[in-house]
Amino acid sequence: MYPSPFDYTAPTTLNDALAALTSTVGAKILAGGQSLLPLLKQRLIAPPPLLVDIAHVADLAGVRETERDVIVKTLLTHAESAKHPTLGHAVPLLATASSWVADRQVRQRGTLCGALVNADPASDECCAVLALGGAMIARSPHGTRDIPAEVFFVDGHRSALQPNEILVELRVPKRRPGEGWGYEKLGVRGGHSGWAITGVAAWISMCSGHVTAARIAISGAGRMTTLAHTAAHTLIGTDGSDTAIAEAVDQASKDIDLVADMNGSAAYKAQLIHVYARRALTEAISRAKKESY
Numbered sequence: 001m002y003p004s005p006f007d008y009t010a011p012t013t014l015n016d017a018l019a020a021l022t023s024t025v026g027a028k029i030l031a032g033g034q035s036l037l038p039l040l041k042q043r044l045i046a047p048p049p050l051l052v053d054i055a056h057v058a059d060l061a062g063v064r065e066t067e068r069d070v071i072v073k074t075l076l077t078h079a080e081s082a083k084h085p086t087l088g089h090a091v092p093l094l095a096t097a098s099s100w101v102a103d104r105q106v107r108q109r110g111t112l113c114g115a116l117v118n119a120d121p122a123s124d125e126c127c128a129v130l131a132l133g134g135a136m137i138a139r140s141p142h143g144t145r146d147i148p149a150e151v152f153f154v155d156g157h158r159s160a161l162q163p164n165e166i167l168v169e170l171r172v173p174k175r176r177p178g179e180g181w182g183y184e185k186l187g188v189r190g191g192h193s194g195w196a197i198t199g200v201a202a203w204i205s206m207c208s209g210h211v212t213a214a215r216i217a218i219s220g221a222g223r224m225t226t227l228a229h230t231a232a233h234t235l236i237g238t239d240g241s242d243t244a245i246a247e248a249v250d251q252a253s254k255d256i257d258l259v260a261d262m263n264g265s266a267a268y269k270a271q272l273i274h275v276y277a278r279r280a281l282t283e284a285i286s287r288a289k290k291e292s293y
């Protein structure tokens with residue numbers, strides 16, 4: 001099916017993109033088009049009056065590092081994120097999540113930041129960024145603001161970005177000694193393939209054999225990608241043993257408002273959280289122990 005007609009512009013600078021976005025009420029950004037174009041073609045959403053294609057804005061491409069963080073600019077595709085040497089070394093959880101998105105074709109065109117704005121509750125990268133404690137950097141004609149991942153995902157398919165803002169960068173902390181990560185999901189096409197029926201990303205920090213900080217993000221099981229706060233808290237101060245993991249795993253599904261959908265009942269999602277949280281936490285703690293001071 002073809003989408004209804006809309007106007008289109010392809011600016012080459014960020015200022016021009018912002019001017020275009022704010023020139024027309026209801027205008028929308030087009031990045032890789034892998035979520036927006038299927039919705040338009042299937043006429044599941046009304047066409048915006050103007051699409052602002054940011055693919056040619058050179059200021060929005062690339063990856064850079066500071067001492068503490070990796071900064072991903074908005075045009076980085078899933079495929080680039082999956083094989084980028086800096087991300088692979090400093091933020092392997094994110095690189096892994098990107099490598100599990102969709103298929104090769106979609107990964108070549110779709111962008112990491114587009115997936116974050118799209119805020120699909122079954123998204124691999126939303127889950128990873130939430131577990132990593134990343135932050136989104138949004139630009140509007142009035143300036144720049146940082147939005148922590150914890151408050152960025154407002155609801156299913158709804159982010160905290162305002163209609164006059166462009167997500168220009170994602171900032172994620174670099175892995176440090178004593179930190180470990182794990183990511184596991186059951187995809188709709190089985191194994192790690194396709195949107196998460198349920199996915200769990202875990203980030204753990206350990207010092208002197210004890211867990212000092214933890215984050216557990218869960219995708220697919222609720223209305224939006226969510227942190228399992230109480231489950232993560234039960235790990236703090238423990239030695240990360242199987243018993244400590246079992247206690248966190250028992251809590252994890254209670255932290256989420258589970259939803260039944262075409263992929264399964266709430267009880268099935270709870271069972272998947274149980275299985276995948278155990279796997280993700282076991283991986284994360286084993287890596288944290290190996291990479292301790």
Ligand SMILES: Cc1cc2nc3c(=O)[nH]c(=O)nc-3n(C[C@H](O)[C@H](O)[C@H](O)COP(=O)(O)OP(=O)(O)OC[C@H]3O[C@@H](n4cnc5c(N)ncnc54)[C@H](O)[C@@H]3O)c2cc1C
Nearest residue numbers: 031032033034035036102110111114115123124167194195
């Ligand atoms: C066949 C298929 C399979 C898929 N499988 C998976 C999967 O297994 N796992 C998974 O996680 N995802 C999957 N996806 C989802 C998809 O890969 C991402 O949602 C997609 O790549 C989003 O990025 P994009 O650059 O294509 O965004 P677009 O489609 O261009 O935009 C998406 C939305 O975000 C807005 N937007 C984009 N960038 C910005 C910006 N910088 N600032 C402000 N607004 C912005 C747009 O206006 C639009 O509303 C799949 C998609 C397809 C088509």
